[in-house]
Amino acid sequence: MNNSSSSIVAKEAIEVIAQSIGITNLSPDVSISLAPDVEYRLREIIQEAIKCMRHSRRTALTAHDVDTALNLRNVEPIYGFGSGGGDKVPLRFKRAAAAGHKDLYYIDDKDVNFKHVIEAPLPNAPLDASLTSHWLAIEGVQPAIPENPPIEAPSDAKKSDCKDDGLSVDVKLPVKDILSRELQLYFEKVTELTVRRSESALFKQALVSLATDSGLHPLVPYFTQFIADEVTRNLNNFSLLFAVMLIARSLLQNPNIHLEPYSLLLLFGTAVSYFL
Structure with missing residues (x-):
């Protein structure tokens, strides 16, 4: 490995590179031994860069190909050199033959x-950093604003139908609310207690839950229909009727539920406050 005649480096x-990184006492024997290994590493990087060039369906090797090859070998890329492209002028190397160095570029x-x-x-000043806020959801419903992703209806919520004159029309089926299994069981249990066991202690606990629980907003339209x-x-x-009034009063007392859209329940709540 110590014959330098077979190495192009x-x-x-090697000595100049060693001096550039602060090694000044590199012996000639070590330089001669390192030259073939440096050449092997250079060929390895160039071969990887050529693979990147061919993978990009190009015939000219660029600095980006070399950087990609270095990245594949987990080596720090070269800084300060670009491949040009776009509005950039490509790099052109010239031989310093006029200065007497025919092998210097x-x-x-x-x-x-x-x-x-x-x-x-002067270039335009960069924009100041700013923050903005928007509603991701209001009472569990995502508002249709540009900041939020569009709400896509399920594919089976729209079907095609034909009129008598043969023209096709799109019929949109009503979208059903999807309740969790826990909320469904909760609603069924509370309604069962209201109808059949309104005098039990469990019904009183259900009234306390209706007046304090913060996750009952999806059930408000179902309770409204049940009361009606x-x-x-x-x-x-x-x-x-007295048990149903107690259910309505508990919902009206819950501070976590906004009942403005449910005018029927508000009207019934007025009657509840009058009779109770």
Whole structure:
């Protein structure tokens, strides 16, 4: 591994690189031994970069390909060199033959006039950082605003039908509310206690829960319909009407439930406050 004749990397290049990172006492034998290994690593990176170039269906190797190859090898990328593209001018290397170094290359930079730099207009100032707020959901319902993702109706909520004249029309089926299994059991248990066991201690505990629980808002329309149905069917059953009034009063006392959309329950609550 110590014959430098088979390596394209000269030991002088190894010494220059060592001096650039602060190693000044590198012996010539070590430089000669390192040259073939450096060449092997260079070939390895170039081969990986060529694979990236071919994968991108290009025929010209770019600095981005080399950076990608270094990243694949878990090596820090090279800084300060770009591949151009777009409005950028591609890098062009020239041989410094005029200075007597035929194997030395440099980047052909464009001359910049300081007067043009000074007189150039200033770029636009960046925008100040700002914060904004919006409602993700109001009472469990997502508002239709640009900040929120669009609400897509389920595919089976719309079907196509035909009129007598043969024209197709879209019929949108009503969207059903989806209640959790726990809320369904809760509603069924409370309604059963109201109808059949309104004198039990468990019914009194249910009234306390209706007046304090913060997660009952999805059940408000169901309780409203239940109260309306029971009042309509049982006008002569005063014990059941009294139990239904207690249910309505408990819902009205719950500070976590907003009953503005349910005018029927509010009207019934007025009657409850009058009779109770």
